Amino acid sequence: MSEHAITLKVNGKTHNITVKSNELLLNVLRERFYLTGTKYGCGLAECGACTILHGDRSVMSCMIPAVVADGWEITTSEGLADGDKLTPLQEAFVNEGAIQCGFCTPGMVVTATALLKENPDPSEDEIRDYLRGNYCRCTGYGAIIKAVKKAAGEMKKETKK
Ligand code: FES
Numbered sequence: 661m662s663e664h665a666i667t668l669k670v671n672g673k674t675h676n677i678t679v680k681s682n683e684l685l686l687n688v689l690r691e692r693f694y695l696t697g698t699k700y701g702c703g704l705a706e707c708g709a710c711t712i713l714h715g716d717r718s719v720m721s722c723m724i725p726a727v728v729a730d731g732w733e734i735t736t737s738e739g740l741a742d743g744d745k746l747t748p749l750q751e752a753f754v755n756e757g758a759i760q761c762g763f764c765t766p767g768m769v770v771t772a773t774a775l776l777k778e779n780p781d782p783s784e785d786e787i788r789d790y791l792r793g794n795y796c797r798c799t800g801y802g803a804i805i806k807a808v809k810k811a812a813g814e815m816k817k818e819t820k821k
């Protein structure tokens with residue numbers, strides 16, 4: 661199996677590493693950088709548990725050979741908060757009870773982060789549509805939608821200050 665030198669910027673830190681041509685970005689994040697918030701759910705682009713940000717765009721890391729991500733700026737769920745200060749979305753997920761087992765939560769919050777960057781005032785239908793690739797087996801989605809709405813409202817208030 662051939663090896664490739666790549667550079668990844670992950671949560672603000674630059675890493676120069678060598679990866680095998682069949683190594684997945686998801687496994688690099690989890691097994692080399694110990695960023696285990698990025699979950700292995702289906703490995704088939706069906707559950708969204710492995711979602712990360714590539715720049716401002718959400719992508720499923722289980723579908724990406726690490727070599728393809730050479731030069732990418734990546735944010736994982738661990739990189740969203742500012743130290744101990746949660747983002748409005750993370751706070752809203754906690755306060756709205758949008759977390760049960762928590763397996764889907766990092767990917768869900770990452771995808772919702774991308775949504776609010778793209779569309780700061782989404783309707784309920786737009787939230788549902790954007791999150792359609794992220795499965796939650798526990799919450800029934802109602803609290804998640806509410807949390808995203810609430811975070812959007814909080815962020816709008818912040819930008820008006
Ligand atoms: S693990 Fe990537 S979409 Fe399910």
Ligand code: FES
Binds near residue numbers: 795796797
């Ligand atoms: S909280 Fe359990 S899968 Fe979503």
